[in-house]
Amino acid sequence: MSINGEIARKADAEFATDDLKFSVDGAAWGFVERAYLMLNKPAGYECSQAPKHWPSVYSLLPTPLTTRPTKSSVNGVQAVGRLDQDTTGMLLLSDDGQFIHHMASPKHHVPKMYVVTTKHAVDDAAISALLAGVVLNDDPEAVAAVACERVNETQIHLTLTEGKYHQVKRMLAAVGNRVEALHRSQIGGLKLDPDLAEGRWRWLTADDLAKING
Numbered sequence: 001m002s003i004n005g006e007i008a009r010k011a012d013a014e015f016a017t018d019d020l021k022f023s024v025d026g027a028a029w030g031f032v033e034r035a036y037l038m039l040n041k042p043a044g045y046e047c048s049q050a051p052k053h054w055p056s057v058y059s060l061l062p063t064p065l066t067t068r069p070t071k072s073s074v075n076g077v078q079a080v081g082r083l084d085q086d087t088t089g090m091l092l093l094s095d096d097g098q099f100i101h102h103m104a105s106p107k108h109h110v111p112k113m114y115v116v117t118t119k120h121a122v123d124d125a126a127i128s129a130l131l132a133g134v135v136l137n138d139d140p141e142a143v144a145a146v147a148c149e150r151v152n153e154t155q156i157h158l159t160l161t162e163g164k165y166h167q168v169k170r171m172l173a174a175v176g177n178r179v180e181a182l183h184r185s186q187i188g189g190l191k192l193d194p195d196l197a198e199g200r201w202r203w204l205t206a207d208d209l210a211k212i213n214g
Contacts, residue, residue: 035203037093038196040193043088047082057091058077077094088184090184090191104163106162111160115181116156116179117155118155119179122154130145131148134171134175135174145171154180190212
């Protein structure tokens with residue numbers, strides 16, 4: 001590792017962070033106190049540090065992001081919530097524990113929009129039921145979408161503020177349908193960057209963070 005062009009020889013050396021520039025294995029990095037990332041998750045990846053059947057989404061990130069020490073209880077960036085291995089789209093990651101908790105907690109009602117492709121046509125009755133609330137098989141309390149818009153016969157935009165296990169798939173099953181493909185396209189007011197290819201990541205800007213919470 002080099003710091004401002006000089007080889008770092010002392011692990012406990014301290015540096016001023018203003019305009020700090022360093023490189024790891026020849027790759028240039030700029031200093032950030034907290035890391036906030038957007039990843040365009042491909043299918044076939046698990047949101048786990050210890051994946052069982054598929055590669056980990058963390059393998060798509062450079063090592064300095066997954067191992068960097070922080071002052072909080074979080075070491076390295078962590079996924080904000082999880083997407084199933086077959087679900088694609090926007091995944092946020094951070095090493096800011098408070099941000100992760102705020103974004104993942106259903107108490108804060110951060111809306112998340114999904115593009116849902118279904119096996120059967122979605123009729124008006126199904127849309128009405130999803131908006132009114134459906135009962136999942138392990139929870140007597142109904143869960144409802146905050147928005148549901150038909151794109152075509154077998155595709156809808158579904159917006160949720162909760163993140164129950166397999167929630168979208170189970171909600172569609174509750175109205176007699178089946179999810180064939182699932183893609184998260186938006187969190188809060190922030191849309192997935194159309195220039196971000198599958199498997200690629202980028203830093204979130206201050207404007208991005210404002211859109212998420214706005």
